[in-house]
Amino acid sequence: MKYFTSLFLWLCLVAPAMAYQLTVTEVDEPYEIVPIAVDEFNKQVQLGTLNNFPVMYEFVIDSTTELSFQLSEVARIEPTGFSLMLVRQNDDDGGVTEVVRQPGNENAWTRLKDSVYGLTFLEGEKLVQELTPGMYRLEVSTPVNIGSYRLTIGSESDPLGYFATVGQVRTTQAHFGYSIVRMLMSSYVYYPLGIIFLLLIIHRTWKYRNVIKYDS
Numbered sequence: 001m002k003y004f005t006s007l008f009l010w011l012c013l014v015a016p017a018m019a020y021q022l023t024v025t026e027v028d029e030p031y032e033i034v035p036i037a038v039d040e041f042n043k044q045v046q047l048g049t050l051n052n053f054p055v056m057y058e059f060v061i062d063s064t065t066e067l068s069f070q071l072s073e074v075a076r077i078e079p080t081g082f083s084l085m086l087v088r089q090n091d092d093d094g095g096v097t098e099v100v101r102q103p104g105n106e107n108a109w110t111r112l113k114d115s116v117y118g119l120t121f122l123e124g125e126k127l128v129q130e131l132t133p134g135m136y137r138l139e140v141s142t143p144v145n146i147g148s149y150r151l152t153i154g155s156e157s158d159p160l161g162y163f164a165t166v167g168q169v170r171t172t173q174a175h176f177g178y179s180i181v182r183m184l185m186s187s188y189v190y191y192p193l194g195i196i197f198l199l200l201i202i203h204r205t206w207k208y209r210n211v212i213k214y215d216s
Contacts, residue, residue: 043154047175054141061131069127070152074176075120079109080147089135118185
């Protein structure tokens, strides 16, 4: 029993993953605006899907802020071509002005195997922009507006506990169409399972040796 107690304590304490707000973007109709709250000191991740139309996020900046944006997707044979476009609402006429654009075909996609998520991602370049106070809209799109993506906003984060990390892993895997069996590919699952298996072997061996010793 002491072995399993030690394992439980280890699971509660281990926290190499970093905390962030994880949200699944839900859009019911074309050009529906998705309001979000952004903060350079609180990283957030939006899991979204393009269903024949772009997804548009809207947020307000209260003071001059340097904010980062990064797109990623599950690695395929070829990148889907996700693009970002950030616009700011004009203060006087209600129109918008383009702040920055990151076309998917000009993005330097990097292949990254993530052992925590048990997935291989294509990560785009991090787009860092200093934003002045105002209202902004961030559009995610592709040439055909089909595909699932992960949008990371901000970069600051704190350590996240084991069980919360497992929950985020499952949410992310499900978003990209993987069944719960895929959890076996996550290091947060196969490491503990390996330790449990090893402890069972040790326990059985110790018990078997005691039986032999008693019989002799």
